[in-house]
Amino acid sequence: MITFFTENSSDILLKTWEHFYISMIALLLGVLIAVPIGILLSKTKYVAKVVLSITSVLQTVPSLALLAIMIPLLGVGKVPAIVALCIYSLLPILNNTFIGMNSVNENTKGAGIAMGMTTMQSIILVELPLAIPVIMSGIRLSAVYVISWATLASYIGAGGLGDFIFNGLNLYQTELIVGGAIIVTLLALLADFLLGKLEKWVTPKGLKIEGGRTS
Amino acid sequence: MLKIENLTKVYRGGKVAVDQLNLDINQGEFIAFIGTSGSGKTTALRMINRMVEPTSGKMTLNDKDITKMNPVTLRRSIGYVIQQIGLMPHMTIRDNITLVPHLLKWSKEKKDETARRLIELVNLPPSYLDYYPAQLSGGQQQRIGVLRALAANQDIILMDEPFGALDPITRDTLQDLIKDIQQRLNKTVIFVTHDMDEAIKLADRIAIMHEGKLIQFDTPDNILANPANDFVKEFIGSHRLIQQKPNIKTVDEVMIKPISITIEKSLDEAIRLMVEKRVDTLFVTDGDNRLQGYLDVESFTGARKTKKSVSECYEKDIFYVKTGSKLQDSVRRILKRNLKNIPVVDEEHRLVGLVTRANIVDIVYDTIWGEEEETVQNKKELMSE
Incomplete structure (x- = not known):
């Protein structure tokens, strides 16, 4: 096992970087697409039902199948892998953005509107800051999913840590499979940890104070 | 100022x-809108800032047609206080107070100055400006809720059962x-309540509503004296109609x-005055002659040895009523706070009189045994001696 890490150290670094970068681009695209759509959906409850059911159906397509479908559409390599992973990351982010925006206290929202906020101001000044913790937990969930699914991206030639695992399967070398899996797990944990930090940082200070009353 | 038609x-x-x-x-x-739940009082209020769009009718604010104004502009010019307070939990107290000025794009200096000036109006220290709503009690939060409705110099303030949850x-x-704030700043307030x-206590005029219709719109005294119909009579409650009977109406x-x-006198002089x-x-x-506080026998206990003058040991926390206020309110305050008496001050905060528990006994006596003016008069003289 240790020999696996020592012998392939440069290869491991390269593959880990590849894996990380495929996942993060997919996640970033997912965030850029899902958060604005989630916000729009929270304003139109009827459309929201339809869109959210469609994305849940997309989520049930087996990941390997989705990757395979990408080949006739986009060929092989990193691009189809990123597109497929991005589609996977959509649902948790979309769902949480929608829930987060809807769970903002009606009285708080109402007060903002009654003070003379436009819809846009209400979103930026009130709803988004208050929904941030819920949206961020959706992003964290997606990050973990995407990193573990990115392993399969190796199957359509995107590289990443999946290469070790598939090689291990083909050559029947357990340490390649286990070693690859360990790094993927660590990467997922690390991403979750870092995003957790980010979540704390972007959560408005007033929301972290609970009941610590003075007077 | 505000005209509502049909x-x-x-x-x-x-x-x-x-x-x-x-x-x-x-x-x-x-103005108080009062009625049972479902009487339409809140709907009526919310139509004024167009949180609810009217089906028909006309509303003019300073001769401008409300229904033709941009609702966003309209709402920034009307203060609004709600029962659930609705402060922004992620904003500091300062940002909450100056929310409307922020929307109106005031400069930072002007906003800060406004926040500092306003927080003193509700007897909270300026250090609270950097707190978050979760750090304040419900009552303190609603004080901020009131300030938020004043911050942009709104002339008219709508309040939807603002104290119901306290x-x-x-x-x-x-x-x-x-x-006090309403009188001092000369604001127009429209207040919804079921109490x-x-x-x-608060209203200059009360609008009693029932099933969407306005039943009576008049001053509290006139409503109590001449209830428009049986519904109003029942709504007011018989105990209040009795309370209203005595001729005596104001503390004066x-x-x-x-x-x-x-304030500059010595304690010795104070004691001599008390004895005398x-x-x-x-x-x-x-x-x-502006009221600063009070000095009672208890203030002397132990203090006399170390303190020499009135200014060192008088009590600054004092409840008072303004001249012209209703006697009922003063009585209620005395009883509720268990005070022995309550001083009366004029507009300039000058001490002009005193209502004591003995006065209240007189009023009760007067109410129960009729208008024996003479006896009461005699008693009053006795007491002031």
Whole structure:
């Protein structure tokens, strides 16, 4: 096992970087697409039902199948892998953005509107800051999913840590499979940890104070 | 100032929430909308800032047609206080107070200055400006809720049962505070409540609503004296109709001359004055006879050895009523706070009189055994001696 890490150290670094970068681009695209759509959906409850059911159906397509479908559409390599992973990351982010925006206290929202906020101001000044913790937990969930699914991206030639695992399967070398899996797990944990930090940082200070009353 | 004509709201499904409402409200008036739940009072209020769109009718604010104004601009010019307070939990108290100025794009300096000036108005320290709503009690939060409705110099303020969720003592304090601010700043306030005591205490005129219709719109005194119909009579409650009977209406008619001492006098002089006038409380005033606090027998205990002058040991926390206020309110305050007496001050905060528990006994006596003016008069003289 240790020999696996020592012998392939440069290869491991390269593959880990590849894996990380495929996942993060997919996640970033997912965030850029899902958060604005989630916000729009929270304003139109009827459309929201339809869109959210469609994305849940997309989520049930087996990941390997989705990757395979990408080949006739986009060929092989990193691009189809990123597109497929991005589609996977959509649902948790979309769902949480929608829930987060809807769970903002009606009285708080109402007060903002009654003070003379436009819809846009209400979103930026009130709803988004208050929904941030819920949206961020959706992003964290997606990050973990995407990193573990990115392993399969190796199957359509995107590289990443999946290469070790598939090689291990083909050559029947357990340490390649286990070693690859360990790094993927660590990467997922690390991403979750870092995003957790980010979540704390972007959560408005007033929301972290609970009941610590003075007077 | 605000004119409402034939205002009607019919909800989908045909429920008539407000039916042909007509009201004419003057600048600086305190108006209470009162009624049972479902009477349309809140709907009527929310149509004024167009949180609810009217079905038909006309509303003009300073001769401008409300229904033709941009709702966003309109709402920034009307203060709004809600029962659930609705402060922004992620914003500091400062940002909450200056929310509307922020929307109006005031400069930072002007916003800061406004926040500092306003927080003093509700007796909270300026250090609270950097706190978050979660760090404040419900009563303190609602004080901020009130300030938020004042920050952009709104002339008219709508309040939707603002004190409904507070405990009775906090509610009482806030009622006094809001009435004081309203009079001092000459604001027009429209206040929704289901509490008749609150309406009588605060309002210049009360609009009684029932099933979407305006039943009576008049001053509290006139409503109590001439209820429009049986519904109003029942709504007011018989106990209040009895309370209203005595001829005595304001504190000025029953108050006696208080014994006061100016702030720079020594304690020895204070004690000599107490003995001479046979009283246990002296009211402390400044050179202009402005009320500063009080000094009672208990203030002397132990203090005399170390302290020499009145200014060192008088009590600054004092409850008072303004001249011209209703006797009922003063009585209620005395009883509620368990005070021995309550001083009366004029507009400049000058001490002009005193209402004591003995006065109240007189009033009760008067109410129960009729108008024996002479006896009461004699008693009053006895007491002031």
